Amino acid sequence: MLRVKRILLTLVASFGLLLPLAVPSLASAADIETSLCQGANLQIGDDNCDVDQESAQSTVNNVITWVINVFSFIVGVVAVIMLIVGGLKYITSGGDSGNVTGAKNTILYAIIGLIIVALAQIVVRFILGKTNEAITSSPGS
DSSP: HHHHHHHHHHHHHHHHHHHHHHHHHHHHHTTTHHHHHHHHTTTTTTOOOOOOOOHHHHHHHHHHHHHHHHHHHHHHHHHHHHHHHHHHHHHHHTTTTHHHHHHHHHHHHHHHHHHHHHHHHHHHHHHHHHHHHHTTOOOOO
């Protein structure tokens, strides 16, 4: 069990170290309109500064989607591994009630983790879809 905890901790730490690599892309995508207008020596409110806000928003949405997909993939792989570990613990428990309970809990928590990841994907896709609709139907565009 200690080995499994170390593996999970290593995976979480690795993801935590890789997450900042996506943040500069997110920040630069959020400032795309300002950068383009400044490069053309125009003011953001100026009529001559026609920057496609939809492309900037889609870039941000793509980065968010990518981060969520990577996170979901990692959690999905860990959950499947934990299902296998729980199954092996259950098989090798030898009828000991403490080991059987621990194995069942491992399997249960892995399944709950998979359900949470699936629901997170649904929620994120719903929110990104609604923000795209709001931007494309805004009166300014």
